[in-house]
Amino acid sequence: MFSRRDDPRAICRFIFEGQPLEAKAGDSVAAALLAAGITQFRTTPATGAPRGPWCLMGVCFDCLVDIDGQANRQACQVTVAEGMAVRRMYGPRP
Amino acid sequence: MTHDCVIVGAGPAGMAAASLLARHGADVVVLDEQPAPGGQIWRGIEAADAGLRAVLGGEYAAGAAAVAEFRASGASYRPGQSVWNITPELDVWTTPADGAGHLRGRTVLLAVGAMERPVPIPGWTLPGAMGAGGVQILLKSANLLPQGLVLAGQGPLLYQLATQCIAAGAPPAAILDAARPADVWPALRLLRPAALPYLHKGLLLQGTIRAAGIPWYRGVTRLRLLGGDAVAGVRFHSGGQDTEIAANLVALHDGVIPAQHAARVAGCTHRWDAAQACFHPVLDAWGSATVPGLLVAGDAGGIGGAAAAVHQGRIAAADILRRLGRLDEAGRDRLAAADRRALARHLAIRPFLDRRYRPIALVPDDSVTVCRCEEVTAADLRAAVAMGCQGPNQAKSFTRAGMGPCQGRMCGTTVTTVLAAALGRPPGDVGHARVRPPLKPITVGELAEAT
Numbered sequence: 253m254f255s256r257r258d259d260p261r262a263i264c265r266f267i268f269e270g271q272p273l274e275a276k277a278g279d280s281v282a283a284a285l286l287a288a289g290i291t292q293f294r295t296t297p298a299t300g301a302p303r304g305p306w307c308l309m310g311v312c313f314d315c316l317v318d319i320d321g322q323a324n325r326q327a328c329q330v331t332v333a334e335g336m337a338v339r340r341m342y343g344p345r346p
Numbered sequence: 347m348t349h350d351c352v353i354v355g356a357g358p359a360g361m362a363a364a365s366l367l368a369r370h371g372a373d374v375v376v377l378d379e380q381p382a383p384g385g386q387i388w389r390g391i392e393a394a395d396a397g398l399r400a401v402l403g404g405e406y407a408a409g410a411a412a413v414a415e416f417r418a419s420g421a422s423y424r425p426g427q428s429v430w431n432i433t434p435e436l437d438v439w440t441t442p443a444d445g446a447g448h449l450r451g452r453t454v455l456l457a458v459g460a461m462e463r464p465v466p467i468p469g470w471t472l473p474g475a476m477g478a479g480g481v482q483i484l485l486k487s488a489n490l491l492p493q494g495l496v497l498a499g500q501g502p503l504l505y506q507l508a509t510q511c512i513a514a515g516a517p518p519a520a521i522l523d524a525a526r527p528a529d530v531w532p533a534l535r536l537l538r539p540a541a542l543p544y545l546h547k548g549l550l551l552q553g554t555i556r557a558a559g560i561p562w563y564r565g566v567t568r569l570r571l572l573g574g575d576a577v578a579g580v581r582f583h584s585g586g587q588d589t590e591i592a593a594n595l596v597a598l599h600d601g602v603i604p605a606q607h608a609a610r611v612a613g614c615t616h617r618w619d620a621a622q623a624c625f626h627p628v629l630d631a632w633g634s635a636t637v638p639g640l641l642v643a644g645d646a647g648g649i650g651g652a653a654a655a656v657h658q659g660r661i662a663a664a665d666i667l668r669r670l671g672r673l674d675e676a677g678r679d680r681l682a683a684a685d686r687r688a689l690a691r692h693l694a695i696r697p698f699l700d701r702r703y704r705p706i707a708l709v710p711d712d713s714v715t716v717c718r719c720e721e722v723t724a725a726d727l728r729a730a731v732a733m734g735c736q737g738p739n740q741a742k743s744f745t746r747a748g749m750g751p752c753q754g755r756m757c758g759t760t761v762t763t764v765l766a767a768a769l770g771r772p773p774g775d776v777g778h779a780r781v782r783p784p785l786k787p788i789t790v791g792e793l794a795e796a797t
């Protein structure tokens with residue numbers, strides 16, 4: 253899906269759904285997940301349909317994930333950090 | 347504390363305005379959502395190495411000088427700040443509210459740029475479908491190269507992204523070009539001499555794509571993304587036949603539109619621009635909106651592109667200096683004269699582009715999702731009209747369209763155009779849904795502080 257151009261940024265390790273993943277320091281959480289081949293970030297509250305990031309610039313809110321226990325964070329607007337725990341969010345609404 | 351000017355957005359327009367204001371001694375604060383200056387067009391420019399700058403091209407590399415000038419200007423720059431409310435009194439509220447959650451400006455300049463026009467076609471909500479601008483942001487900000495990318499839709503950005511991917515050694519798998527062949531001649535008639543450099547650049551991009559031998563389908567219609575849990579392919583009609591190709595990454599594009607929410611929440615009057623098929627705030631020649639003391643510059647005021655945005659930012663700044671008493675009218679006019687000439691040059695290509703790339707998905711078929719957040723289809727909106735719904739505000743209560751977390755950013759324009767077509771009224775009469783604060787999710791604490 254995506255490959256990486258070589259760049260000198262340091263490796264940064266985070267956790268997605270309990271599994272360790274590697275990112276580059278400075279990546280957004282969305283970029284880090286996409287680089288790891290993950291396109292589905294959540295399912296929708298209305299029908300449970302799968303969703304992933306669309307705009308990567310904070311407009312669409314389709315990239316919402318749980319970060320360190322905080323729900324509804326925009327993965328494209330949060331910079332990945334060492335040890336960060338990221339989870340998918342699952343609809344439908346209770 | 348009241349500042350001479352609060353600027354929202356550190357892209358081409360915001361940085362140019364801030365640099366000029368600060369150089370004239372004004373106390374200016376720039377709020378921006380991103381961690382570094384440049385906006386989306388020059389996203390990641392300070393971190394980009396020489397190789398990435400070469401891949402992205404000269405217009406991107408030119409951002410380095412603009413950012414350096416901005417950094418050195420003395421303007422107070424606050425990255426990582428989301429503006430969640432702007433009042434008609436020019437109070438600006440931001441989150442996170444780390445000690446500076448509330449500012450007031452004698453003037454406020456909105457330089458919040460553009461967003462990609464939504465491309466409501468069947469399957470556009472599937473994971474693996476992204477805006478072409480989004481894919482480009484991944485390249486600029488994270489060095490991610492799309493593999494096996496299918497580009498679908500139309501507009502200059504589609505060609506630009508294709509050539510950047512080629513330069514980076516990751517050529518796209520195919521281009522599904524939905525620009526209408528029948529629009530070529532009507533568009534060419536709108537070409538002015540000053541637009542020829544832009545036209546030349548566009549032809550060079552297209553030549554690069556052709557030389558790379560990328561399958562390039564023209565006159566594409568009936569675009570549809572296929573897949574269950576994620577994109578698996580694309581089906582489309584071109585050259586008199588239906589074609590299906592496998593793909594798990596599709597970048598859609600149908601041009602860009604102004605980001606309207608900040609101007610709307612402040613109470614600015616908007617109008618429907620038929621040529622650009624979008625709303626933009628009503629502005630005078632200096633960028634002043636209908637809310638006193640509030641100005642808009644760059645693509646947020648109407649799509650003109652990054653080069654135009656720089657001059658619009660400086661023109662607005664010149665008038666802000668007059669408002670602050672630092673220049674008289676004659677001084678303002680002198681300061682802005684060269685920018686006005688340059689602006690006219692950069693805008694000369696717009697009538698051609700607007701006509702050549704008229705949007706392809708303004709009024710989608712029944713089954714297509716219009717509001718991605720609440721999963722409201724075009725059929726749902728038409729059913730609401732059949733039940734008496736007269737406009738976007740009523741459509742919220744009929745269908746929940748526009749009531750999800752993106753607050754109608756992604757569906758607002760399409761809701762208007764679908765309702766307008768169903769009601770048989772012009773989009774400008776139907777209007778846009780009211781925008782209310784908070785523009786971004788905020789904590790209870792931040793809300794408490796604000797009330």
Ligand code: FES
Pocket residue numbers: 282304305306307308309310311312313314315316326327328329
């Ligand atoms: S991808 Fe659109 S808000 Fe994050």
